[in-house]
Amino acid sequence: MSGARTSPSRAAGESAPRKQSRSLAALGYTKPQTYEELRAVLSSGTVHFPKRLRQVAIFLWQHPSDVALGTIAQVADQAGVQPSTLVRFAQIFGYAGFSDFQGLFKDHMKGSWPEGRSHEPAAEPNANLHFLNGMVGASQASLSRIGNGFDIDSFEKMVELLASAELIYVIGSKRAFPVTTYLSLTLSQQGVRNVLVDNAGSTAIDQVGCITPRDAVLAVSFSPYNSITPDLVAVAHERKARIVTITDSTFSPLVKLSDTWLEVVESDFAGFRSLAASLAVGMALAHGVVARRTG
Amino acid sequence: MSGARTSPSRAAGESAPRKQSRSLAALGYTKPQTYEELRAVLSSGTVHFPKRLRQVAIFLWQHPSDVALGTIAQVADQAGVQPSTLVRFAQIFGYAGFSDFQGLFKDHMKGSWPEGRSHEPAAEPNANLHFLNGMVGASQASLSRIGNGFDIDSFEKMVELLASAELIYVIGSKRAFPVTTYLSLTLSQQGVRNVLVDNAGSTAIDQVGCITPRDAVLAVSFSPYNSITPDLVAVAHERKARIVTITDSTFSPLVKLSDTWLEVVESDFAGFRSLAASLAVGMALAHGVVARRTG
DNA sequence: GACTATCGGGAATTATTGTTCCATATTTGA
DNA sequence: TCAAATATGGAACAATAATTCCCGATAGTC
Numbered sequence: 001m002s003g004a005r006t007s008p009s010r011a012a013g014e015s016a017p018r019k020q021s022r023s024l025a026a027l028g029y030t031k032p033q034t035y036e037e038l039r040a041v042l043s044s045g046t047v048h049f050p051k052r053l054r055q056v057a058i059f060l061w062q063h064p065s066d067v068a069l070g071t072i073a074q075v076a077d078q079a080g081v082q083p084s085t086l087v088r089f090a091q092i093f094g095y096a097g098f099s100d101f102q103g104l105f106k107d108h109m110k111g112s113w114p115e116g117r118s119h120e121p122a123a124e125p126n127a128n129l130h131f132l133n134g135m136v137g138a139s140q141a142s143l144s145r146i147g148n149g150f151d152i153d154s155f156e157k158m159v160e161l162l163a164s165a166e167l168i169y170v171i172g173s174k175r176a177f178p179v180t181t182y183l184s185l186t187l188s189q190q191g192v193r194n195v196l197v198d199n200a201g202s203t204a205i206d207q208v209g210c211i212t213p214r215d216a217v218l219a220v221s222f223s224p225y226n227s228i229t230p231d232l233v234a235v236a237h238e239r240k241a242r243i244v245t246i247t248d249s250t251f252s253p254l255v256k257l258s259d260t261w262l263e264v265v266e267s268d269f270a271g272f273r274s275l276a277a278s279l280a281v282g283m284a285l286a287h288g289v290v291a292r293r294t295g
Numbered sequence: 296m297s298g299a300r301t302s303p304s305r306a307a308g309e310s311a312p313r314k315q316s317r318s319l320a321a322l323g324y325t326k327p328q329t330y331e332e333l334r335a336v337l338s339s340g341t342v343h344f345p346k347r348l349r350q351v352a353i354f355l356w357q358h359p360s361d362v363a364l365g366t367i368a369q370v371a372d373q374a375g376v377q378p379s380t381l382v383r384f385a386q387i388f389g390y391a392g393f394s395d396f397q398g399l400f401k402d403h404m405k406g407s408w409p410e411g412r413s414h415e416p417a418a419e420p421n422a423n424l425h426f427l428n429g430m431v432g433a434s435q436a437s438l439s440r441i442g443n444g445f446d447i448d449s450f451e452k453m454v455e456l457l458a459s460a461e462l463i464y465v466i467g468s469k470r471a472f473p474v475t476t477y478l479s480l481t482l483s484q485q486g487v488r489n490v491l492v493d494n495a496g497s498t499a500i501d502q503v504g505c506i507t508p509r510d511a512v513l514a515v516s517f518s519p520y521n522s523i524t525p526d527l528v529a530v531a532h533e534r535k536a537r538i539v540t541i542t543d544s545t546f547s548p549l550v551k552l553s554d555t556w557l558e559v560v561e562s563d564f565a566g567f568r569s570l571a572a573s574l575a576v577g578m579a580l581a582h583g584v585v586a587r588r589t590g
Numbered sequence: 591g592a593c594t595a596t597c598g599g600g601a602a603t604t605a606t607t608g609t610t611c612c613a614t615a616t617t618t619g620a
Numbered sequence: 621t622c623a624a625a626t627a628t629g630g631a632a633c634a635a636t637a638a639t640t641c642c643c644g645a646t647a648g649t650c
Contacts, residue, residue: 050597050647068364069401072638082599087639097639099606106364109404127586128454129447132579136438139571143431143438152424159423174480178473182570185469200495272578275477276434276571283567284427291422345617345627367608377629382609392609394636 032093035064035108041093043250052081056089058223058249060105062265068105072098134269141267142277155281157260158244159288165216165242168194168289169208172220173227178275179220179246183282190290194218197232208232213240218285220246220278221254222266233257246278246285327388330359330403336388347376351384355400363400367393429564436562437572450576452555453539454583460511460537463489463584464503467515468522474515474541474570478577485585489513492527503527508535513580515541515573517561520548528552541573541580 032038042057049057059079060067067075076083083098090101162168168187172180177198184196197204211217217236221229230253237243237257245254245261255261264281266274327333337352344352354374355362362370371378378393385396457463463482467475472493479491492499506512512531516524525548532538532552540549540556550556559576561569 052598065405069405071636073636083638084600084640085598088598099638110360110364126447128451128579128583129445131582132441132445132450132575135575135578135582136441136572139438139575140435143434143571146427146431150424150427152421155423155427156421175477177480178477178574181476182470182473185472186567270582272481272582274571275574276438276569277431279473279570280427280430280434283430284423287426287430287565287567288423291426347628366606368606378608379610379630380628383627394608 032104035104038093038104049251052085053089053092054251055079055081055224056085058251061249061251064105065109067102068109072102131270135272135274138267138269138272139274139276142265142274143280145265145267146277146280151262154260154262155284155288158262158285159292161242161244161259162216162218162285162289163292166212166214167216168192169197169211169215169217169236169241170194170220171197171204171208171217171229171232171236173199173229175222175273175275176220176227176229176278179278179282180218182279183218183220183286186283186286187289190286192286192289192293199228204228204232205235208235208239211236211239211241216242216244218244218246219254219258220282221252222248222273222278223252225251225253230254230257246281327399330399333388333399347380348384348387350374350376351380359400360404362397363404367397426565430567430569433562433564433567434569434571437560437569438575440560440562441572441575446557449555449557450579450583453557453580454587456537456539456554457511457513457580457584458587461507461509462511463487464492464506464510464512464531464536465489465515466492466499466503466512466524466527466531468494468524470517470568470570471515471522471524471573474573474577475513477574478513478515478581481578481581482584485581487581487584487588494523499523499527500530503530503534506531506534506536511537511539513539513541514549514553515577516547516549517543517568518547520546525549525552541576 032041039061042061056079059075063078066078070078072083072086076086079086087098090096090098093101095101170180170184170187180196181198184194187194195207197207208217215236217233219229219233221227233243233245233254234257243254243258245252245258246264247254247261248263248265250263252261262281264277266277268274327336334356337356351374354370358373361373365373367378367381371381374381382393385391385393388396390396465475465479465482475491476493479489482489490502492502503512510531512528514524514528516522528538528540528549529552538549538553540547540553541559542549542556543558543560545558547556557576559573561572563569
């Protein structure tokens with residue numbers, strides 16, 4: 001794409017004496033020239049975004065192809081923000097606007113595309129069946145993503161921390177709750193004592209108030225990170241427990257509280273999200289803990 | 296991309312008595328709905344284009360990603376034709392304009408990404424990783440079993456019964472509980488009122504004691520069938536509610552209590568069982584109910 | 591608890607892109 | 621060779637998308 005956009009009057013930047021523009025350049029960052037550089041910056045954790053911009057960062061991280069292919073309005077809509085927020089985000093990174101910034105994604109996508117594989121179409125006459133297939137597809141996509149860059153070291157560290165804990169607190173809300181219930185059940189069935197923090201009776205805070213430094217917390221949390229989970233984990237952190245986390249991006253507030261964490265990204269279909277990958281990883285954790293304790 | 300362009304006054308095509316419009320439709324071709332269909336038509340050799348249009352066809356064939364990612368001007372430039380030629384080309388295939396036509400390429404590109412990553416099976420030196428792979432395998436096996444003899448009729452009947460219910464009670468214990476929590480959450484988020492019977496405080500029996508004939512029960516149960524679920528469903532049955540069930544064999548005690556039921560079999564690995572298929576089917580049910588209620 | 595700096599929503603504005611139309615060129619068929 | 625039909629280029633126009641800007645909201649600080 002030779003799309004040299006008109007960047008109007010780029011007059012050697014820094015001559016303006018105004019109040020420090022909210023640009024990362026002022027912080028010593030240089031404008032990422034490639035998609036990989038961008039991801040590196042995003043995941044470095046050195047940048048702290050306010051809410052909406054963080055939302056954008058998460059969306060970019062998880063749905064690069066939608067960013068490359070969509071218009072600003074479509075992307076904004078999918079990310080749940082205003083178009084202007086996207087422009088602001090791009091400008092923070094030193095770009096003139098969204099179009100420039102989007103070029104990063106387009107270039108990356110074109111670069112990493114196997115030219116012209118064909119998929120078998122397969123007819124589906126039924127709308128419900130179509131959705132079911134979509135959901136199955138999302139689940140399979142989630143599962144197949146495990147193993148691409150799966151962080152074994154983190155995984156093993158997690159197993160170790162959990163296995164050496166006196167008591168394991170399992171925490172997760174909303175979408176993460178089904179994962180934690182299954183984890184808790186499985187651990188119990190395997191003889192691993194654990195507490196499922198389900199916040200029934202709003203007693204969760206009091207429960208985590210009993211955590212000791214000999215305990216471990218297994219937290220599961222997905223974006224948006226607006227549930228009670230970060231608060232609970234923060235308490236556990238203060239109480240010096242070991243904390244291990246399964247979450248879906250480096251932007252999760254749990255990351256900085258955790259001793260170790262794993263990224264598990266779930267696909268969705270029509271907004272209905274799979275849990276297949278998280279459950280599989282969770283089961284593997286449970287199994288690992290059992291194996292280490294008994295072995 | 297839902298970019299529905301205004302196609303002004305497309306007045307049922309063939310009423311105009313004018314000279315045969317240059318559209319393939321008149322030649323018995325139907326507008327390609329997918330990228331694959333388009334490629335099939337292009338490669339069939341049955342269409343003979345004049346010079347510039349042929350140039351376009353060749354370019355589309357060889358550089359689909361540029362078509363998906365670029366603007367009309369960029370594409371035209373790379374293909375060595377005028378923008379208007381691209382619009383004409385799209386219209387010949389029955390599209391309103393280039394934007395519509397480009398959607399084909401965008402959809403295709405999004406669909407076949409990011410599976411571009413190489414799937415190396417690789418040796419697994421690590422026991423934990425081995426288990427994780429096993430778990431993923433079990434999940435995938437469960438998912439792929441859906442569709443082999445999936446009972447669409449039952450599924451649709453279930454959707455219908457649930458959609459017409461005044462209130463939906465969601466019941467499941469043990470392994471089924473994660474499924475019901477996710478179902479309940481999803482239904483609520485979609486605006487479908489429901490009661491998750493979680494037996495907190497051992498109040499489940501009293502809860503189902505409130506069921507009326509206008510309600511429906513969505514029960515999930517797996518073998519061994521020794522949980523409280525059959526008892527609860529039996530109460531609901533006595534109270535004349537409609538009952539739909541997801542279970543894993545015809546021997547489930549719920550089968551004879553249910554108006555309709557679906558068999559979903561989950562694979563396991565080393566005794567750790569997947570929930571992927573049940574969750575996918577559950578999501579499809581939830582989606583179906585929403586679609587039927589709002590549609 | 592008041593003050594200040596930063597953030598965020600949304601309409602107005604500007605820029606870019608896509609489409610149509612018509613004059614001209616080219617091909618086709620007699 | 622001529623006339624009719626079709627194809628093409630390109631500029632005017634319409635539609636859409638991107639960006640800016642202002643003001644109310646929010647969070648952070650003293």
